[in-house]
Amino acid sequence: xxxxxxxxxxxxxxxxxxxxxxxxxxxxxxxxxxxxxxxxxxxxxxxxxxxxxxxxxxxxxxxxxxxxxxxxxxxxxxxxxxxxxxxxxxxxxxxxxxxxxxxxxxxxxxxxxxxx
Numbered sequence: 001x002x003x004x005x006x007x008x009x010x011x012x013x014x015x016x017x018x019x020x021x022x023x024x025x026x027x028x029x030x031x032x033x034x035x036x037x038x039x040x041x042x043x044x045x046x047x048x049x050x051x052x053x054x055x056x057x058x059x060x061x062x063x064x065x066x067x068x069x070x071x072x073x074x075x076x077x078x079x080x081x082x083x084x085x086x087x088x089x090x091x092x093x094x095x096x097x098x099x100x101x102x103x104x105x106x107x108x109x110x111x112x113x114x115x116x
Contacts, residue, residue, distance in 0.1 A: 006060055007078055013056045014076075020050035028110050 024046040031039030066072045 004078075006064065007076065010057065010060050010076060013053050013060070017050055017053035017057065020046050020053060024050060025106050025110055029114065032114055 024043060027043045027046055028040070031042040033039070035042070061067075061072065064075055066075055
């Protein structure tokens with residue numbers, strides 16, 4: 001695929017991902033207020049859309065051999081250079097753990113507000 005087209009697709013899917021990630025937690029309370037517990041289906045649709053956007057971004061990253069944030073940033077701006085060294089396992093574990101804790105805290109606060 002053409003590199004410029006892939007950059008445009010990466011930018012578009014990144015914008016969509018940010019939109020869906022922002023809409024997911026914000027939509028919980030209004031949807032439950034309007035539709036009851038069945039309103040969680042709407043929130044789940046935002047979550048599924050975010051997962052699809054993430055999948056599409058990962059496909060673009062894998063097809064262009066982008067592994068580190070520096071590689072992704074260089075590709076995103078169109079200044080792709082030689083590949084960087086592989087990312088370290090400890091950094092990935094820290095990022096995963098931090099993300100998991102943040103998402104867990106947001107979910108806990110959201111559900112405790114709804115149920116509490």
